[in-house]
């Protein structure tokens with residue numbers, strides 16, 4: 001029996017999630033309503049995703065993103081070709097969207113990327129059910145996204161489930177209250193999203209502000225600045241603060257993914 005097979009089911013309060021994000025997580029919850037929540041046997045945790053983000057210098061997590069609620073269609077990327085182009089451009093990890101309705105993602109996109117690149121891959125989805133983490137591990141991902149704005153107090157439980165499955169977790173926050181929850185949950189990797197996922201507004205001051213707050217609180221984990229970056233100059237705001245940046249739309253829509261990744265990171 002796994003560490004969590006005999007645990008009480010974790011209840012999520014998705015009615016508390018407003019706006020665009022609320023619609024997406026309700027759809028995902030319906031997708032997984034009948035899924036088996038059992039995680040199965042524990043898998044060894046390699047911390048591969050965390051390790052690449054801890055390398056010296058700002059690490060790039062480049063995202064395979066074909067569409068989004070804020071942009072509509074971005075580019076008809078072939079996921080593995082895109083991931084290989086990002087890797088050639090210096091990306092240290094690849095984020096792959098698997099959400100189908102709003103991001104044109106698929107499970108096969110993640111499997112293809114995992115099978116074809118040497119860098120670790122993140123399952124980028126709206127995790128609302130343990131089965132989504134089990135799938136991420138089965139599909140070969142090194143990490144999965146956990147959103148505090150969705151999981152709230154259940155973040156620590158989902159973090160424990162991810163670790164049980166051998167996955168790292170990118171625990172995403174957008175404001176001080178969410179950051180404090182992520183810190184209390186003991187998240188080894190915290191991502192600060194500049195995009196407000198209820199309104200889709202971007203404010204590039206959010207990442208520096210919350211990253212400073214985490215460091216001031218003595219946090220020694222990995223900090224990732226996420227969303228809205230279009231140029232190396234914009235990245236200067238977090239270059240000496242963050243361990244990594246997560247960039248999707250500007251790279252995916254560039255037409256030359258390798259060049260765009262190099263230009264962004266000035267390599």
Ligand SMILES: O=C(O)c1ccccc1NCC(=O)[C@H](O)[C@H](O)COP(=O)(O)O
Nearest residue numbers: 068069070197226227228229247248249
């Ligand atoms: O990107 C969106 O429009 C979006 C809408 C609703 C929920 C999530 C959304 N995006 C997820 C992300 O945070 C980004 O894919 C990721 O951080 C990269 O952002 P960007 O570089 O701005 O594409």
